[in-house]
Amino acid sequence: MADIRIGIIGIGNMGSSHAKHLNEGVVPGAKLVAVCDVRDERLTWATENLGKKVRTYENTEAFYAAAAELDAVIIATPHYDHPPLAIEGFGHNLHVLTEKPAGVYTRQVREMNEVAAKSDKTFCIMYNQRTDGTHQKVKELVESGELGEIKRTNWIITSWYRSQSYYDSGGWRATWAGEGGGVLLNQCPHNLDLWQWMCGLPKRVRAFCSFGKYHDIEVEDDVTAYVEYENGATGLFITSTGEAPGTNRLEITGDRGKLVMEGGNLTFHRTRVGEREFNRTHTGGFGGPEVWKCDIRAGRSGGAHVGIMKNWISAIQNGTKLLSPGEEGIRGLQLGNAMLLSAWTDDWVNIPVDEDLYYEKLQERIKNSTSKKKTAKGKTLDTKGSY
Amino acid sequence: MADIRIGIIGIGNMGSSHAKHLNEGVVPGAKLVAVCDVRDERLTWATENLGKKVRTYENTEAFYAAAAELDAVIIATPHYDHPPLAIEGFGHNLHVLTEKPAGVYTRQVREMNEVAAKSDKTFCIMYNQRTDGTHQKVKELVESGELGEIKRTNWIITSWYRSQSYYDSGGWRATWAGEGGGVLLNQCPHNLDLWQWMCGLPKRVRAFCSFGKYHDIEVEDDVTAYVEYENGATGLFITSTGEAPGTNRLEITGDRGKLVMEGGNLTFHRTRVGEREFNRTHTGGFGGPEVWKCDIRAGRSGGAHVGIMKNWISAIQNGTKLLSPGEEGIRGLQLGNAMLLSAWTDDWVNIPVDEDLYYEKLQERIKNSTSKKKTAKGKTLDTKGSY
Numbered sequence: 162m163a164d165i166r167i168g169i170i171g172i173g174n175m176g177s178s179h180a181k182h183l184n185e186g187v188v189p190g191a192k193l194v195a196v197c198d199v200r201d202e203r204l205t206w207a208t209e210n211l212g213k214k215v216r217t218y219e220n221t222e223a224f225y226a227a228a229a230e231l232d233a234v235i236i237a238t239p240h241y242d243h244p245p246l247a248i249e250g251f252g253h254n255l256h257v258l259t260e261k262p263a264g265v266y267t268r269q270v271r272e273m274n275e276v277a278a279k280s281d282k283t284f285c286i287m288y289n290q291r292t293d294g295t296h297q298k299v300k301e302l303v304e305s306g307e308l309g310e311i312k313r314t315n316w317i318i319t320s321w322y323r324s325q326s327y328y329d330s331g332g333w334r335a336t337w338a339g340e341g342g343g344v345l346l347n348q349c350p351h352n353l354d355l356w357q358w359m360c361g362l363p364k365r366v367r368a369f370c371s372f373g374k375y376h377d378i379e380v381e382d383d384v385t386a387y388v389e390y391e392n393g394a395t396g397l398f399i400t401s402t403g404e405a406p407g408t409n410r411l412e413i414t415g416d417r418g419k420l421v422m423e424g425g426n427l428t429f430h431r432t433r434v435g436e437r438e439f440n441r442t443h444t445g446g447f448g449g450p451e452v453w454k455c456d457i458r459a460g461r462s463g464g465a466h467v468g469i470m471k472n473w474i475s476a477i478q479n480g481t482k483l484l485s486p487g488e489e490g491i492r493g494l495q496l497g498n499a500m501l502l503s504a505w506t507d508d509w510v511n512i513p514v515d516e517d518l519y520y521e522k523l524q525e526r527i528k529n530s531t532s533k534k535k536t537a538k539g540k541t542l543d544t545k546g547s548y
Numbered sequence: 549m550a551d552i553r554i555g556i557i558g559i560g561n562m563g564s565s566h567a568k569h570l571n572e573g574v575v576p577g578a579k580l581v582a583v584c585d586v587r588d589e590r591l592t593w594a595t596e597n598l599g600k601k602v603r604t605y606e607n608t609e610a611f612y613a614a615a616a617e618l619d620a621v622i623i624a625t626p627h628y629d630h631p632p633l634a635i636e637g638f639g640h641n642l643h644v645l646t647e648k649p650a651g652v653y654t655r656q657v658r659e660m661n662e663v664a665a666k667s668d669k670t671f672c673i674m675y676n677q678r679t680d681g682t683h684q685k686v687k688e689l690v691e692s693g694e695l696g697e698i699k700r701t702n703w704i705i706t707s708w709y710r711s712q713s714y715y716d717s718g719g720w721r722a723t724w725a726g727e728g729g730g731v732l733l734n735q736c737p738h739n740l741d742l743w744q745w746m747c748g749l750p751k752r753v754r755a756f757c758s759f760g761k762y763h764d765i766e767v768e769d770d771v772t773a774y775v776e777y778e779n780g781a782t783g784l785f786i787t788s789t790g791e792a793p794g795t796n797r798l799e800i801t802g803d804r805g806k807l808v809m810e811g812g813n814l815t816f817h818r819t820r821v822g823e824r825e826f827n828r829t830h831t832g833g834f835g836g837p838e839v840w841k842c843d844i845r846a847g848r849s850g851g852a853h854v855g856i857m858k859n860w861i862s863a864i865q866n867g868t869k870l871l872s873p874g875e876e877g878i879r880g881l882q883l884g885n886a887m888l889l890s891a892w893t894d895d896w897v898n899i900p901v902d903e904d905l906y907y908e909k910l911q912e913r914i915k916n917s918t919s920k921k922k923t924a925k926g927k928t929l930d931t932k933g934s935y
Binding site: 324369385387395404407408440447449450452 | 699700702704706709710711712713714717754756758761762763770772774776780782784786788790791792793794795799801805806817819823826827828830831832833834835836837839
């Protein structure tokens with residue numbers, strides 16, 4: 162089977178990392194043949210580091226004009242450009258792997274998903290944390306029913322500390338026009354994706370966000386979100402870039418006990434009988450079900466970014482199942498958009514989010530931005546420092 | 549100095565425990581001389597277990613009619629009766645120690661506090677968890693400034709599991725008329741008190757309560773409350789009687805790091821420099837302040853219920869400082885009332901709570917109660933199984 166010929170748009174931090182991996186041959190069946198970046202210095206880097214066989218393009222027009230020589234594209238640009246560049250890729254009959262997040266607002270991502278659905282191409286999103294063995298084990302324990310029906314989820318994910326110098330490192334950073342949000346759009350997409358991947362999407366959200374609370378930025382850097390699921394379970398998602406040291410602790414409570422993921426450890430506090438059954442049958446007044454503390458050993462990690470690329474190439478070549486289908490990228494974004502919209506409107510927000518209302522409210526913020534940072538219009542592919 | 553002559557109203561679980569302790573002489577300077585209960589079997593118990601020197605009264609009228617032979621009263625009745633019985637105690641020139649909570653709604657507790665303030669008597673509330681060495685250490689680390697300015701508080705206190713048989717054990721339990729609330733009024737008063745004692749009262753609350761979610765009861769058994777403090781810090785309080793096993797984990801984040809109290813352990817993740825200073829001065833983009841994980845050894849526990857009684861007697865006899873002044877009982881109740889009112893109105897609630905609105909909303913619930921449990925009007929002192 163012929164190697165899949167890959168082009169990468171955006172060779173900043175993530176794009177250049179993917180380029181190097183592909184060039185080193187760690188993804189069987191894949192061959193890097195082209196890269197695209199609007200910054201001269203990144204193209205110089207490409208020429209010096211990727212070899213002469215990898216063609217370089219200084220804009221996406223030129224890149225896609227040569228799409229006939231590609232089978233697939235990896236998009237590693239700033240967030241706003243993921244959907245339009247993915248749509249263009251499908252238009253050129255290419256398989257697409259996009260960096261996270263899927264986009265900035267759900268309307269553009271829905272449009273991308275519709276184009277993807279009509280194509281026969283393989284669409285993947287770089288939710289590399291889905292390859293993590295512990296994350297997979299949590300999902301498996303929930304889905305297999307071991308934990309019983311979920312009652313409550315609680316993720317304190319405040320370990321995204323950033324100092325002002327981080328935000329000052331790129332003019333597009335932490336602006337409504339440049340990134341379309343703060344911690345929810347830049348640092349947390351993995352967590353929002355994992356949360357819905359493990360526990361499903363809630364039906365409504367009531368969130369409290371602070372904007373520029375700990376930094377001289379206009380977007381959110383502190384979030385507390387309360388959610389309610391269809392079955393009546395509740396959930397919390399707490400994040401911040403202003404706490405040091407932060408916490409990364411996920412607790413999921415179900416009828417059969419409690420899962421706690423923290424510090425790389427996974428503990429299942431398992432009840433010997435279901436709580437609902439105990440509640441019905443116990444006659445002793447005080448007291449609860451017997452609980453066993455079980456240390457759960459998770460499987461090995463599935464290779465992070467390289468793992469996602471391998472999985473994508475295998476799906477293209479062999480039709481195997483995608484671990485992180487591109488169409489699912491909209492789910493975590495629903496959560497992030499709902500949290501911001503709830504804070505902006507000081508009200509409940511149902512999921513799916515009203516995509517037109519969200520777009521309108523976002524445009525207001527772009528229009529009224531007082532950020533001193535100006536996003537240069539011509540620098541749409543500036544991925545410097547993206548994480 | 550003459551012993552303080554004490555009478556106890558209500559000798560159910562807690563009252564009988566206090567009576568036994570006093571009778572055993574573990575509280576220096578205090579002498580149990582009278583008990584009061586509306587239940588014959590409790591008075592029989594008193595006669596058989598407390599000796600003939602302890603007088604028994606079958607109602608509060610008779611008890612208070614003999615108040616001249618008392619110096620102080622301990623009130624261990626159901627919640628609603630704490631304020632009126634305390635007010636009556638002050639009227640008879642008695643020192644007062646009331647069980648928690650201070651009352652059911654803030655209006656009655658404010659009235660009690662006003663009467664207490666006008667008296668020259670020593671007013672104390674049984675917030676015995678304030679005697680705990682770990683709780684005191686948390687408060688001390690916050691107040692001394694070691695933790696720096698607080699950014700976020702987060703208490704997951706779901707370790708209050710109760711089965712249906714618990715609720716069925718008393719007709720007054722978990723009814724609006726009998727207890728005036730559920731987990732916030734019965735199980736959590738200690739936690740609500742400690743939370744405000746350590747971290748102060750927030751300025752407003754947005755809470756989400758479920759009523760009879762896990763049990764056949766009409767009051768709340770599941771609560772998630774988000775709060776905002778005057779300095780901009782945020783907080784969460786999560787409780788439930790429907791999760792097994794529950795969690796008791798308090799995390800307080802400040803400028804100098806993070807305190808975590810869980811499983812009897814107290815850990816201070818201390819930053820070497822304050823986060824705000826690091827934020828201003830760091831130039832490296834990524835990265836955060838150096839953090840030291842410090843295991844904090846707390847002082848010895850101060851004796852729980854007996855400790856509070858000793859502290860109260862010492863304050864009466866020697867004018868020493870009260871650890872748990874009765875007037876402070878209203879503070880935790882502000883939190884509990886605010887949480888319920890926020891859930892009932894699906895809106896923000898400022899602290900202090902609008903006491904008339906709260907009273908009105910509570911009366912609506914009592915009036916519209918469909919609970920099959922009927923609280924016998926004459927059994928106002930039924931403390932059976934109180935905790």
